[in-house]
Structures are given as structure tokens and as C-alpha cells.
Amino acid sequence: MQEPSVLPILILGIYFSIYLILSFIAFKRGGRGLAEYLVAKGALGKIPGIFTLIATYTSVYGFVGLTVVFYTWGYDWLVYDTIEYWTVIIPIYCLLSFKLWKLAKMHKYITPGDLIAHRTDSNIPRVVYAISVLWPLVFHLGIQFIALSATASALTGIPYHIFLVVYMVIATIAVFIGGLRGVAYADVFNGAFFIGVMAVLIGSLVTRWEALAPSVSEAFLLPIFQRTLPLQYYLAVIFLLAPPWPALIPHIWIRIYAIERRDTITTSILSYGIIWSLFYGIIPYILTIALAAHWPTPPTVAVAEEYVAKFFSELIGPALATVLFLGLLGAGVSTADSILQTCTAMFHRDILETIVKPVAKWPEKRRELLARCMTIVIILLAAVAAYAPALPIVRIAVAMIWPLYSIAGIPVILLLFWKRVNKYAFTLGVLAGAIAQLLFQFVIWPEWPNNPWYLWEGSLATIIAILVTVIVSLVTPPPPKSVLESFYRE
Amino acid sequence: MASREIEDELKSISLHLTTLDKILIAYIFIAGFISLLFLEYLTTGYINGVPKSLINHVIFTVLNIIVALICYLAFKKKFKVAS
Numbered sequence: 001m002q003e004p005s006v007l008p009i010l011i012l013g014i015y016f017s018i019y020l021i022l023s024f025i026a027f028k029r030g031g032r033g034l035a036e037y038l039v040a041k042g043a044l045g046k047i048p049g050i051f052t053l054i055a056t057y058t059s060v061y062g063f064v065g066l067t068v069v070f071y072t073w074g075y076d077w078l079v080y081d082t083i084e085y086w087t088v089i090i091p092i093y094c095l096l097s098f099k100l101w102k103l104a105k106m107h108k109y110i111t112p113g114d115l116i117a118h119r120t121d122s123n124i125p126r127v128v129y130a131i132s133v134l135w136p137l138v139f140h141l142g143i144q145f146i147a148l149s150a151t152a153s154a155l156t157g158i159p160y161h162i163f164l165v166v167y168m169v170i171a172t173i174a175v176f177i178g179g180l181r182g183v184a185y186a187d188v189f190n191g192a193f194f195i196g197v198m199a200v201l202i203g204s205l206v207t208r209w210e211a212l213a214p215s216v217s218e219a220f221l222l223p224i225f226q227r228t229l230p231l232q233y234y235l236a237v238i239f240l241l242a243p244p245w246p247a248l249i250p251h252i253w254i255r256i257y258a259i260e261r262r263d264t265i266t267t268s269i270l271s272y273g274i275i276w277s278l279f280y281g282i283i284p285y286i287l288t289i290a291l292a293a294h295w296p297t298p299p300t301v302a303v304a305e306e307y308v309a310k311f312f313s314e315l316i317g318p319a320l321a322t323v324l325f326l327g328l329l330g331a332g333v334s335t336a337d338s339i340l341q342t343c344t345a346m347f348h349r350d351i352l353e354t355i356v357k358p359v360a361k362w363p364e365k366r367r368e369l370l371a372r373c374m375t376i377v378i379i380l381l382a383a384v385a386a387y388a389p390a391l392p393i394v395r396i397a398v399a400m401i402w403p404l405y406s407i408a409g410i411p412v413i414l415l416l417f418w419k420r421v422n423k424y425a426f427t428l429g430v431l432a433g434a435i436a437q438l439l440f441q442f443v444i445w446p447e448w449p450n451n452p453w454y455l456w457e458g459s460l461a462t463i464i465a466i467l468v469t470v471i472v473s474l475v476t477p478p479p480p481k482s483v484l485e486s487f488y489r490e
Numbered sequence: 491m492a493s494r495e496i497e498d499e500l501k502s503i504s505l506h507l508t509t510l511d512k513i514l515i516a517y518i519f520i521a522g523f524i525s526l527l528f529l530e531y532l533t534t535g536y537i538n539g540v541p542k543s544l545i546n547h548v549i550f551t552v553l554n555i556i557v558a559l560i561c562y563l564a565f566k567k568k569f570k571v572a573s
């Protein structure tokens with residue numbers, strides 16, 4: 001580890017200061033009120049709208065994380081992360097995003113739970129959905145800070161725990177002050193900065209490609225370029241893992257509510273296509289070829305995310321590489337603060353105001369202040385995961401997060417398009433799926449992929465969630481006509 | 491003025507499955523299985539010295555943009571007609 005120097009601290013200091021200033025600008029521009037704090041009053045313009053949608057979906061992961069996954073785990077995991085976009089994610093985004101946007105505008109929804117409670121005419125499905133998704137999401141937030149802090153520490157020599165505290169405090173202040181609008185403004189800054197830094201890094205790689213070229217053909221012979229996962233694993237990934245990702249992951253769902261105009265969503269379809277091709281298609285592949293040509297055997301590092309930084313450090317020199325990567329690590333907060341903001345909104349609205357009824361009757365200003373304070377509660381819970389990632393409750397939550405998105409998300413698709421789905425069907429579907437996943441993953445088949453057929457690890461529980469939702473819908477009375485009329489405004 | 495425009499935009503979106511939605515659903519199933527065919531036949535070995543996995547990856551990457559562009563244009567046209 002190197003000695004800490006003033007330059008990295010200065011760069012991060014400037015970066016975080018801009019971040020906080022943008023939150024303050026958002027606070028001044030957006031005005032007050034719970035809807036403004038949690039969902040920017042559904043009035044987010046085109047530029048912040050598109051940037052926040054994209055930054056929430058992807059950030060440093062596409063550049064550093066996916067490259068490292070490909071380089072260390074192999075081509076299978078690049079396919080795992082890219083096969084869904086042109087097959088499932090783009091069409092489902094088109095299918096759902098406009099409808100979710102319309103429903104939010106018609107009924108003034110703030111959280112995913114608002115839609116679920118309205119459509120089912122009950123708060124029980126709302127609470128079940130919120131708990132199923134929030135519990136892993138909060139701990140996942142903590143894990144995000146671990147990766148950021150470990151990489152920043154390895155790059156600068158500053159102790160890991162200092163970075164952990166700094167990242168968490170900055171994200172908390174930004175979300176506390178600026179709410180969703182502040183996060184969106186910061187995403188514009190992060191996005192522009194991130195694209196600039198990435199262009200410099202990729203440009204430097206292309207100009208020095210000649211040095212790597214002789215080793216490239218040998219790199220392709222490495223085991224990481226061979227595919228080993230069976231087709232049924234990908235089949236399950238495409239049809240069971242991918243469907244909720246375009247619009248029903250809570251931090252993306254809430255952003256769709258926040259968009260002001262329909263055309264922003266239309267434009268985001270094209271923006272997503274380009275960004276996904278760049279971040280998940282072109283860049284990780286080029287970088288992994290370069291890494292494999294440079295180091296056929298991965299060198300020893302403290303955290304895997306260091307590979308990319310270390311590679312550029314050798315390519316363009318340590319000083320410039322450190323400066324550029326600190327910029328990337330600053331931008332890494334963009335996904336973390338989006339998750340923090342979403343958790344805050346859901347915890348306040350779907351748990352606190354729903355379970356502690358008197359809170360919902362408080363004056364607007366008091367509710368808004370309470371919602372802001374929930375940021376601190378969420379970050380303290382996330383800190384549990386960041387400081388003790390080996391705790392069973394954290395490990396189980398993080399391991400179950402992707403299956404739970406499908407278990408809770410696919411019944412929402414049924415809820416939107418099939419009028420027979422009622423509160424019993426949705427609640428029991430999600431509960432049955434979540435319990436089944438817990439049993440499959442930690443009791444019956446604890447070894448990956450948690451089933452004997454080499455399907456994606458959440459497949460069986462997701463199928464159970466769908467079946468239970470369908471069967472219970474068919475054997476119980478349909479929802480009252482008045483509820484459906486109110487929901488669809490027929 | 492803006493709220494009137496938003497009202498018009500809301501009217502252009504159906505909460506039920508439209509023909510375009512059904513085409514998208516059919517596409518998901520067809521494209522899902524086609525992508526598996528790509529994986530089965532285009533990931534191991536070489537074609538004229540070019541690794542098949544690279545060809546496969548380039549196809550997936552280009553398809554991302556093409557599919558996004560087609561969807562973008564389809565919805566743009568749909569909303570233009572609706573207004």
C-alpha cells in the first residue's frame with residue numbers, strides 16, 4: 001500500500017463538494033413537500049430524467065465490475081450480464097415504463113407500494129412487497145460501499161474505514177438535502193464526468209494497443225474465453241431473471257414515476273440501447289482482452305476491482321491513473337445514492353406510514369422531515385452490512401436479492417395485466433416464492449446453483465411465486481369492480 | 491399549457507395490452523430462443539481465425555442498438571399518430 005498523498009484527497013474533496021452543492025441546488029429549486037422530496041413531484045425534466053434512469057441502472061459496474069467479472073470468472077458471466085438486453089429488457093421496458101408512468105401521473109403514486117396497494121385495495125401486499133425487497137436492498141447498499149471504499153483505499157493508501165465513513169456520510173447528506181431531485185442532478189454531473197473519464201481511459205488503451213496486440217490471439221486461448229454454463233441456465237436467466245429488471249426494480253420504478261413527460265421515456269429507450277451496448281457490450285470485452293493479453297494469469301490484488309486500475313496504472317502511469325480512477329469512484333456513488341433514496345422512500349411510505357397510521361395524518365412538513373430522517377436510519381442499517389458482511393442476515397439478504405426481485409416483480413406484471421389477481425394471490429405468491437427461495441438456497445440445495453438441473457438459482461422459487469399467484473387468483477373471488485375501475489379509470 | 495399537453499400524452503397510452511405490446515411479447519419469446527441458438531453455435535472455436543465468442547458478442551452488442559432504435563421509432567410513430 002502506498003503512502004497517502006494530498007492530491008487524491010483534494011480530487012475527492014472537490015468531487016464531493018460539487019456533489020453536495022448540486023443537492024443544495026435541487027433543494028432550493030424543487031421546493032418543499034413529501035412528494036417533492038421522495039419523487040421530485042413527478043416533474044423531472046428530460047436531461048436529469050434520462051441521466052438518472054441510466055445512472056441508476058449502470059455506473060462503474062459496467063466499466064470496472066463487469067470487466068473484472070469477465071476477467072476472473074469467465075465469458076459465461078459476461079453473457080449472463082448481456083444476453084437479456086436485446087431479447088427481454090428493451091421490449092419489457094417499452095411494455096411497462098409508459099404504463100407505470102401513466103398510472104403514477106393519474107394516481108399521484110410515490111412508491112411501488114402505492115401502485116400495489118391501490119390495485120389490490122389492501123396495504124398487506126404493499127407491506128409484504130416492501131419488506132421482501134427492502135431487506136436485501138438495504139444490505140446490498142452496504143455492500144456497494146464496501147467495493148467503492150476498498151478500491152479507493154487500495155488506490156490512495158488511505159485506510160479503508162475512513163473511505164467507508166466518508167462515502168456513507170456524503171451519500172446521506174446528499175440524499176437528506178436533495179431527495180430524488182438532488183440525486184438526479186448529481187447523476188447528470190456523474191454521467192458526464194464518467195463518460196469523459198472513460199473516453200480518456202479507452203482512448204489511452206487504443207493508442208497503446210500495438211504493445212498488447214501480439215499477445216491478444218494467445219489471450220483468446222485462455223480458459224476464461226470458453227463457455228461452460230449450460231443453455232438451460234441462460235434460458236432461466238432470460239425468462240425468469242430478466243423480466244423485472246427494466247422497470248420493476250424499485251430504484252428504477254420510482255424514477256419512472258419522477259419523469260415529467262412521456263417523450264423523456266421514449267428517448268430513454270434509445271439512450272438505454274446505446275449505453276448498454278457501450279457499457280455492457282464493447283468496453284468490458286475490449287478491457288478484458290487487454291487484461292488477459294497483459295496478464296494471462298491475474299496478479300495478486302487486495303480487491304478484484306483493482307485489476308482495471310492497476311492495469312491503467314501500468315499503461316498510462318500511476319499518477320494519471322489514480323486521478324482518473326478517483327473520478328470514477330466518485331461517480332460510483334451515483335448508484336449507491338439512488339438505492340439509498342429509494343430505500344428511504346419505501347421505508348417511510350410503505351412501512352412507517354402504512355403500519356404506524358397516525359404518522360400518515362401528521363402535517364405535511366412534519367412527514368417530510370421524518371422522511372428525510374429516514375435517510376439516516378437506512379444508512380445505519382446499511383452500515384451493518386458494510387462493517388459485518390459475514391453476518392448471516394446480511395449474507396442471506398445479499399444472496400437472495402436477485403431471486404427476490406423476480407419473485408416480487410413477476411407477480412407485479414400479472415397484477416398489471418390480469419384483472420383476476422387480487423390481494424390474496426399477490427401476497428401469497430410473493431410469500432410462497434420468498435420462503436421457497438430461502439429453503440432451496442439455504443436448506444435443501446445449499447450448493448450453487450441451488451437446484452439439481454443447473455437452472456438460474458432463483459428459477460424454482462420464481463416459478464412457485466407465479467404458480468401460486470395464478471392458482472390463488474383462480475380459486476378466490478376477483479377484485480371488486482370498483483377497485484379495477486378506479487385503478488384503470490375505465 | 492403543460493398540464494394540458496401531459497393530459498394528451500396520458501390519453502395516448504393504454505393501460506391494457508395493445509397490438510404493439512403483443513408484438514413485443516411475441517418478440518421476447520422469439521428473440522430469447524434465438525439468443526440461445528447464437529450461444530449454442532457461436533461461442534466455441536474460430537471462424538476464419540476470429541473467435542466465435544467475439545462474433546457472438548459483437549452481434550449481441552449491435553442488436554442492442556438496433557432493437558432499441560426500432561422500439562424508439564415504433565413508439566415515436568405510435569404517439570405521433572395518437573396526437
